[in-house]
Amino acid sequence: MVNSSTGLPDRKINGAMLKSLQIGNYVLIDSLDVTFPEGLVIITGQTGAGKSILLGALSLLLGEKADASSVAQGADSCFVEATFAVPESDTDLMAILADNELCSEDGDIIVRRVVNRTGRSRSFVNDSPVNLPLLQSIVSRLVDIHSQHQTLLLSDSGFQLSMLDHFAGNTSLLERCATLYHSIREKQSELEKVRIRLERMAEERDYNLSRYRRLEEAKLKEGELEELEQEQKQLANAEEIKTELCMVESLFSSSDLPSDALPVSSALKEIQRQLEKVSRFIPQAESLVERVLTARTDLEDVVAEVMAINSRTELSADRLSYVEDRLSLLYDLLKKYSASSVAELIAQRDSLSGMLFDSQAVEDRMAELRNEIDSLSSEYSEVSSRLREARLSASVPFAREVTAAIRELELERAVFDVEVTEGPASAKGSDNVRFLFSAAGSSPTDVSKCASGGEMSRLMLCLKDMMARFVKMPTLIFDEIDTGVSGSVAARIGEKICSMGRNMQVFAITHLPQVAAKGDAHYVVEKHFDDNLGKATSTIRLLQGEDRIMEVARMLSGTTLTNAAIENAKELLG
Numbered sequence: 001m002v003n004s005s006t007g008l009p010d011r012k013i014n015g016a017m018l019k020s021l022q023i024g025n026y027v028l029i030d031s032l033d034v035t036f037p038e039g040l041v042i043i044t045g046q047t048g049a050g051k052s053i054l055l056g057a058l059s060l061l062l063g064e065k066a067d068a069s070s071v072a073q074g075a076d077s078c079f080v081e082a083t084f085a086v087p088e089s090d091t092d093l094m095a096i097l098a099d100n101e102l103c104s105e106d107g108d109i110i111v112r113r114v115v116n117r118t119g120r121s122r123s124f125v126n127d128s129p130v131n132l133p134l135l136q137s138i139v140s141r142l143v144d145i146h147s148q149h150q151t152l153l154l155s156d157s158g159f160q161l162s163m164l165d166h167f168a169g170n171t172s173l174l175e176r177c178a179t180l181y182h183s184i185r186e187k188q189s190e191l192e193k194v195r196i197r198l199e200r201m202a203e204e205r206d207y208n209l210s211r212y213r214r215l216e217e218a219k220l221k222e223g224e225l226e227e228l229e230q231e232q233k234q235l236a237n238a239e240e241i242k243t244e245l246c247m248v249e250s251l252f253s254s255s256d257l258p259s260d261a262l263p264v265s266s267a268l269k270e271i272q273r274q275l276e277k278v279s280r281f282i283p284q285a286e287s288l289v290e291r292v293l294t295a296r297t298d299l300e301d302v303v304a305e306v307m308a309i310n311s312r313t314e315l316s317a318d319r320l321s322y323v324e325d326r327l328s329l330l331y332d333l334l335k336k337y338s339a340s341s342v343a344e345l346i347a348q349r350d351s352l353s354g355m356l357f358d359s360q361a362v363e364d365r366m367a368e369l370r371n372e373i374d375s376l377s378s379e380y381s382e383v384s385s386r387l388r389e390a391r392l393s394a395s396v397p398f399a400r401e402v403t404a405a406i407r408e409l410e411l412e413r414a415v416f417d418v419e420v421t422e423g424p425a426s427a428k429g430s431d432n433v434r435f436l437f438s439a440a441g442s443s444p445t446d447v448s449k450c451a452s453g454g455e456m457s458r459l460m461l462c463l464k465d466m467m468a469r470f471v472k473m474p475t476l477i478f479d480e481i482d483t484g485v486s487g488s489v490a491a492r493i494g495e496k497i498c499s500m501g502r503n504m505q506v507f508a509i510t511h512l513p514q515v516a517a518k519g520d521a522h523y524v525v526e527k528h529f530d531d532n533l534g535k536a537t538s539t540i541r542l543l544q545g546e547d548r549i550m551e552v553a554r555m556l557s558g559t560t561l562t563n564a565a566i567e568n569a570k571e572l573l574g
Contacts, residue, residue: 018142025079477507
């Protein structure tokens with residue numbers, strides 16, 4: 001099947017693939033919309049044409065810091081957008097997309113980043129806004145830019161360990177090791193918090209005990225304050241209350257009233273008697289008799305209640321003193337404990353009780369955590385030991401394969417070795433891995449101390465080639481990895497990169513014709529100057545047929561094309 005956009009044959013790839021790239025108002029790129037095929041994609045161009053600008057745009061998608069200088073002159077903002085095809089078998093990436101509700105219907109991933117004139121940026125995945133850490137976690141699985149400076153990774157112990165583990169197939173062991181390590185750290189963190197809490201409980205025990213005892217000794221009862229306040233009012237005014245109640249009693253039935261006045265009870269009896277006489281003549285008066293009788297009954301109940309209240313009302317100075325003392329205590333406690341009610345005081349008392357008497361539960365939790373940590377640590381040690389055995393077993397064949405690969409790049413005497421030693425515990429076990437190298441073939445030493453730039457570059461290429469066989473690799477971009485080499489070495493590097501392109505999408509930004517001729521597709525970056533606008537712009541276009549021959553010939557001979565260079569280009573392109 002042929003790609004309709006490029007006219008090149010499609011092939012099945014194992015990893016992510018950059019399908020298209022759109023750039024607008026980015027530095028010297030006004031507008032760019034280009035599609036890419038699978039396999040090995042070559043990008044060339046004269047110095048200063050804009051290859052680094054293209055790479056910078058891709059780096060922006062990878063989450064690099066946004067800069068206002070990226071926005072083209074006269075524009076308010078710039079954008080970079082890329083569409084990636086991702087195999088469904090990449091379950092880790094699919095899980096990230098699903099967890100963040102970023103999946104698309106067609107399975108493609110569209111990543112977009114916009115930078116405005118102030119330097120602030122916004123990021124989107126499948127048209128949904130995302131933060132920078134999430135963008136980085138997604139795009140790092142889609143694109144890997146391998147530059148000249150990336151050979152610094154060879155000096156990184158984490159990278160070296162990761163390479164050996166990929167080769168050894170330690171994925172499941174590493175996952176279990178990381179789970180155990182993080183569980184231990186979490187338990188240790190909780191244990192430290194419990195220990196500090198227990199210490200604080202001990203330090204505050206005397207203070208809390210004093211506060212608790214005062215509340216406990218107060219014998220608090222919910223609703224007591226309101227009852228006491230009411231009782232205090234009655235006791236403080238008891239004499240006046242009894243005087244008034246006695247007056248009520250006397251008004252109802254006392255004989256001490258003036259001679260011309262009847263008590264209320266006597267008056268009502270007389271009224272009832274007179275109405276009964278009238279009712280013999282006027283039948284309607286009978287209802288009045290009944291109503292007076294009812295009034296007499298109600299008043300007798302009132303008087304009975306008044307007499308009961310009067311009998312209960314005490315003129316007790318001792319009781320008043322007790323009530324006022326009790327109220328004073330409660331008011332003092334409310335103020336001291338910043339409470340608004342006795343119910344809140346009771347809650348504080350119960351809380352203090354828990355703090356004082358729950359230390360045993362905290363001590364039990366400490367013992368439980370220590371047992372859990374011991375159990376997890378024992379399993380961690382076992383998994384770490386299995387990892388070490390796997391790494392030691394894999395180190396020899398790994399070193400042998402790397403040595404063979406590097407020797408194919410015309411370092412015939414080169415020796416590569418792997419040293420596995422015991423190290424501090426981590427999520428990746430308790431091993432240190434060190435890559436050793438010697439170009440001369442004797443006494444290999446730390447790779448960061450003995451390899452030249454060209455040697456490091458070739459070594460890194462070999463390692464990336466090996467990684468492509470073990471894991472699903474993202475689209476790999478080689479940024480002038482062939483700098484400092486030429487001739488047959490360059491041809492070998494081209495072959496190596498080309499072999500990687502058989503199983504994954506690889507971009508090679510190169511200045512060597514031997515490498516450029518290996519590509520499945522060849523793009524050229526060009527700079528044009530518009531005299532009318534007074535500015536330069538960079539573009540990229542696909543080269544085919546005669547155009548590609550002429551570009552490879554230019555790379556061979558420089559600015560002046562010769563027939564020999566053209567023939568040589570045809571020969572390189574096959």
